[in-house]
Amino acid sequence: MDPLKLYEQRVMPLKRALKRVKRGQRVFVGTACAEPLALVKGLMNRADELHDVELLHFVTLGRADFTESRFDRRFRHNALFIGPNTREAVTQARADYTPLFMHEVEELFALGYMHLDVALIQVSPPDKHGWVSLGIGVDVARSAAINADYVIAQVNRYMPRTMGNTYLPVSKIDAFVEHDEPLLEYRFPQTSEVGQKIAEEAAKLVRDGDTLHVGYGHLPNEILKHLEGKKDLGLHTEAITDNIIELVEKGVITCQKKTHFPGRAVCTFCVGSKKVYDFVDLNPNFLFLPSSQVYDPKEIAKNDNLTSIGSAMEVDLTGQVSSESEGMRFYSGIGGRLDFLRGAAMSKSGRPIIVLPSTTKDGTASRIVHKLAEGASIIATRGDVHYVVTEYGVAYLHGKSIRERTMALISIAHPRFRAELLEQAKEKAYVYPDQILIEANQHLYPEFMETTATLKDGSEVQIRPIKPTDEVLLQRFFYSHSEETVYNRYFRPVRAMPHASAQGMVNLDYDRKMALVATTGPIGAERIVGVGRYDREEERDLAEVAYTVHEDYAGQGLGTVLQSHLAEYALTKGIKGFWAISFGRNKSMLAVFAKLGKYTKTVIEPGVWKVEHYFDE
Known part of the structure; x- marks a missing residue:
């Protein structure tokens, strides 16, 4: 059948399309700013008809009404990465968190270990050949659309057509709901002076010609603002943001020195403003690929000089990194941190970097610690991280002894906690018993x-x-x-x-x-x-x-x-x-x-x- 005629046959009203969602099913919902808002709203309107529907997200930035207590018997949210709008629900056991490496999700869908009854996605209108684009949200959504039993797509003229492995034939989608509305926009919060200082320190580690991965989060994103003096940077990263677009416009990110997909900025979704969405529309400089490829450490390592910048919650004195949880309280997720750290480590002249403030927001506790908090997950081992950056400088850990890395990490801890950390290190025999640190209680370094x-x-x-x-x-x-x-x-x-x-x-x-x-x-x-x-x-x-x-x-x-x-x-x-x-x-x-x-x-x-x-x- 002619694909456009097939499309016309499968276009239907919202309520009719969503009738396919039944009690007890698992429903995938598109990611971040590509979330099909009309479909989600329509599903919420059917709440009284449903029971125990699991809503599976990579990460959501929408309202997340389905996590409210009034929907407890209707919907159960399951996050592959916990966002700020679902964190409280996970903490209160009203929502679930599934820890996964993002490059492995596609296989779980395909083999049925994480069976999908329905996938709710958002796409562009079909072209003359009968193909729609997933636009700014390829990530795990493409795999979900291929493997779900039933696929419902919100067709939105505001969704850009992006280049790469973003296209689906209309024959792969069971129901189309035409609903035009501006895409969800997201702006990272203003960074503090401490965050800006961390960004300045981390930017020193980025070399001309490096290929960048910038982790999902406001602190890694802030670093982009401090790279304007760099030349010929490449990109193999998760999300395209406004700050990335600015570096492209200024000629800082050119991707001309990349060894893998030269000339193309590799990514998997967008988190930003309409400016970002307009910029990537039919732009061949951006190659949108599924998470199974973008997050694969072996694929990442094909880029020489891959510099990966990710954030963390805590780092202990031996170099173990926690970023998934605050002690026993789940905070974010595995995401791509370890995938990119290991990909960067395997990359020729690569640099795995972790950034974090030296203290908690209220300044009462150090984030450089003698031991990780009880229940904290180790997202990266002592052998995974090469650089740790705080507002007090850079600690290089790779190939360093426990004594050397302990002193390096104490030197970038907040001065208020250095003397205590040194004593704790002595108790653990990490350093010499007579080790001194004259500037322990104040930051004197000029x-x-x-x-x-x-x-x-x-x-x-x-x-x-x-x-x-x-x-x-x-x-x-x-x-x-x-x-x-x-x-x-x-x-x-x-x-x-x-x-x-x-x-x-x-x-x-x-x-x-x-x-x-x-x-x-x-x-x-x-x-x-x-x-x-x-x-x-x-x-x-x-x-x-x-x-x-x-x-x-x-x-x-x-x-x-x-x-x-x-x-x-x-x-x-x-x-x-x-x-x-x-x-x-x-x-x-x-x-x-x-x-x-x-x-x-x-x-x-x-x-x-x-x-x-x-x-x-």
Whole structure:
């Protein structure tokens, strides 16, 4: 039969179509902003005729009237991902939650383990060939439509026709209800200052040419606002949002560097405003695919440089992540967090990232914890996450020992909880029994001193204040020196830099004692190549300085760079000048010190000089 004639035969009034829904059936309802609102409303109007109808959603953003207590004997909501409008019902046991990996849902539908009696979906009008588009809601809806016993579609002229695996022939749909209405719109809530700071920190981890996954949630979505300076980003993600469209319009997201579906932004549904829906309409830059493909870690990993950014509720000191529940109270769902974390980890040069505020909203509890809350589910193991980001910075965990990752996570916890976390870590033997953390109770780290410097040979180094987590890096830096370098720095042969010595050199108050390091390599694979430090005198407003540069960087001006930035910082602390002890034969050290300007020289003993410079001279 001609598909358009078949379509005309299957168009029917709302009440007639919904008569197919019977007592005790399982009914799938389309996702998020693609929810067929007219069909859901019509079903609610039939509540008095129905009993124990299970409404299965991936995630709903509509009114969710069916979760109200007055419908308890009529409808039972079952969420594959708990949204804000169904959370209370799940908490009160008036609705269900089914934990699943999203790429596995299609198989459950197809094999009958999650049998669907009816599917309620929303589609565009059919084209001249008799195909309708699922538009902004492909996700698990396509599989539901293929596998349900009976399919009812709301035909809405406001639904865009999207490109990809979004089309169904009219022969696959049993009933069409024509009802035009604006699609549901959703705007993420305004992010707090803490959220904006987290976004700034996480954005530093995104490299030009990366392919992005941005998790469903307001915090990952906020990060998109901080990527305008990036170039040639790609996209393999769950939801298309307004912030993504803005990056496409500004030429930030081009997808030209993608290794899988190059030139195409891969997604599975939209959550946003009408602007988003208009933008994706017949837009070949966007490839809408089913969840079984978009969320499959093996499929995700085909993208080189896949950077996945997802949120969490808690992270313990060993790197275990909880995001599905608040203790025993289910909050969201498995969703795509672990799928994308593992896909990113398998991706060539991929980066799995978890972001979270350092504390709960009221500030009374830390989200970096010595142990997860009782009943909290582990969404990602110690081996899954590479980066954890709070408003206090980035902790790199991959390949790090329990001691290293514990210190890294404490360093990005809220300062109010760091001392307590350190004591708890000692009790669990995660760190040295004598481990110190000078800035534990306050955030002293001067982030404004972080910068990049170009050396004489054109290479770049990162300049930043030393951190307590640099202990191992500093030890490696020390053991890379020649005996001559060590002797010039310490005026005696020094064979070792044990923990007891090293931790005192990385735990500073950033006032009386300060050190800057020059590093190469990305976060997590950094290498210290230079250190400049000062120790302020008690009696005078002068500070003793010392510089050490790795032999590989000798003659490139790195000592001068460190000294310049160290002097700049010292002036902000009211320090009036620098002095240093040097061998007279150490021409490189003396040449660097001379860059400060006029200095005096005092011979302490034959061959050993004390040089002194006042900044105002």
